[in-house]
Amino acid sequence: MxxxxxxxxxxxxxxxxxxxxxxxxxxxxxxxxxxxxxxxxxxxxxxxxxxxxxxxxxxxxxxxxxxxxxxxxxxxxxxxxxxxxxxxxxxxxxxxxxxxxxxxxxxxxxxxxxxxxxxxxxxxxxxxxxxxxxxxxxxxxxxxxxxxxxxxxxxxxxxxxxxxxxxxxxxxVPDPGPRPPHGTDPQEVGILFLGQLGPRKGVPELLAALADPAMPAEGWHATLAGDGPVAHYRNEVARLGLAGRVALTGWVDAGRAASLREGSDILVLPSHAEGFAMAVLEGLAQGLAVVTTRVGAQGEVLVDGENSLLVPPGDARALAGALSRLVADPALRARLGADGRELFLSRFGxxxxxxxxxxxxxxxxxxxxxxxxxx
Known part of the structure; x- marks a missing residue:
C-alpha cells in the first residue's frame, strides 16, 4: 500500500x-x-x-x-x-x-x-x-x-x-478487463454457479434444471463452486445422472473463482433471497451471460432479456428453459454478456x-x- x-x-x-x-x-x-x-x-x-x-x-x-x-x-x-x-x-x-x-x-x-x-x-x-x-x-x-x-x-x-x-x-466489484473471445471453434458451453450450496441459493432447482429434458443432450458442462453440504449435493448429482458433466469444487478462494469465471460462458444464481449478490456483479463484470432471480436489489437494476435472463425463484422448469436457450444460442449469450458488462461499466465500477x-x-x-x- x-x-x-x-x-x-x-x-x-x-x-x-x-x-x-x-x-x-x-x-x-x-x-x-x-x-x-x-x-x-x-x-x-x-x-x-x-x-x-x-x-x-x-x-x-x-x-x-x-x-x-x-x-x-x-x-x-x-x-x-x-x-x-x-x-x-x-x-x-x-x-x-x-x-x-x-x-x-x-x-x-x-x-x-x-x-x-x-x-x-x-x-x-x-x-x-x-x-x-x-x-x-x-x-x-x-x-x-x-x-x-x-x-x-x-x-x-x-x-x-x-x-x-x-x-x-x-x-x-473491480473490473477484470474485457473477456478474451473464445473464438469460433466448437466447444462446450461452461455454466458456473458461485455461492454457498443450499436451498436459499437455489441449488436444488439448479440441479433439477440441469437434469431437465429441456437441456441439450450435449455441448455444455456445469461447475458449482462453494461451501456447504458438498457431499450431499455430489450424491444428488450422481442420482440425477449428471456426474459426467456437473462438477462440485467445494469452497474456492478469490483467485480460483476469477479463473472459473474466465473459463465460463454463463453465470447462474437462482437465489430465493439476496441483498445484491456479489457473484452476479462479478458475472456482469466478466461479460458472462447472467441467469438469476428478481430478488433484493437485483430486481432494481437487472432487466430480463436486456442484460440478463431473470427467472422466478424456485422454478426449475423456467430455469432449465433459460439455460437451454443460452446453451443453444451463442449470439444471445454474446449479446447478454456485452450488455451486462456495459451495465457494470456504467454503474458498478x-x-x-x-x-x-x-x-x-x-x-x-x-x-x-x-x-x-x-x-
Missing amino acids: PDMPSDAPVIRHYIAGGAEHGGGIGRLVGYVLSAGDAGDTSFRHVVVDTRGPGLSLLRSPARLLQAMAVMAADTLRGAPVLHHLHIAGRGSTVRKLVLGAWARRLRAPYVLHLHDYAYADDLARRPRWQLEAIRRLFLGAARVIVLGERDRATVRYALGVPPGRIALLRNC MSGYVHALEALQADHLQIGTALPRSA
Whole structure:
C-alpha cells in the first residue's frame, strides 16, 4: 500500500470472518482493501474480524472482545477513526448490538452497513426487547448504508431511521478487463454457479434444471463452486445422472473463482433471497451471460432479456428453459454478456464505489462528538 501520513483517518471494517472468510461482505471489503493497495483511497481501511473463521462458539466471544479492545484503544489515542459495522441478520446482529452499544459508550462514531438478504423477516422473528435494542443500534449510527430500496424501506419504517441518515450504495466489484473471445471453434458451453450450496441459493432447482429434458443432450458442462453440504449435493448429482458433466469444487478462494469465471460462458444464481449478490456483479463484470432471480436489489437494476435472463425463484422448469436457450444460442449469450458488462461499466465500477463510500465516511468523522452517549 502506498505510504500514508500516520495521522490519516482510519476506517475499521468489522466483519465476521474477516475479508477472507466473511462471504460476500468480506469479498466486498477485500476489494476496497485492494483499491487501497493500488493507491486509490484517501483513508486507511483496516479489517477487524468479529467472529473468526467458521462458527466456533469458543472463538467468537474472544474475537468480539478483541474488537471491543480495538475500539477502546482508538478512543484512548484520540485517533481519527470511523467504525464501519457490516451487519446482517441472526448472529451478525447480536455481535453488532454489542459493538454498537460499546461504541456509543465510548462516544465513537460508527456507520452501519446492511447486507442482509431478508432483514425485515429477521426483525419480525425477534422478541420486542431485541427489536428495541436493534432500533437503538440503528438510531445511534451516524449513517446507515443499504443496498437497495427494499432495505431502505425496512430501515426507515421498521427501525425509524430518518431518511436523511440512510444512504443507498450498491455493491461493486473491480473490473477484470474485457473477456478474451473464445473464438469460433466448437466447444462446450461452461455454466458456473458461485455461492454457498443450499436451498436459499437455489441449488436444488439448479440441479433439477440441469437434469431437465429441456437441456441439450450435449455441448455444455456445469461447475458449482462453494461451501456447504458438498457431499450431499455430489450424491444428488450422481442420482440425477449428471456426474459426467456437473462438477462440485467445494469452497474456492478469490483467485480460483476469477479463473472459473474466465473459463465460463454463463453465470447462474437462482437465489430465493439476496441483498445484491456479489457473484452476479462479478458475472456482469466478466461479460458472462447472467441467469438469476428478481430478488433484493437485483430486481432494481437487472432487466430480463436486456442484460440478463431473470427467472422466478424456485422454478426449475423456467430455469432449465433459460439455460437451454443460452446453451443453444451463442449470439444471445454474446449479446447478454456485452450488455451486462456495459451495465457494470456504467454503474458498478470499484473506483466510483470507494470514492462514494469515503465521501460518506469523511462527513461522519466530523460528528463523532455529537453522537448519543447512552447504550
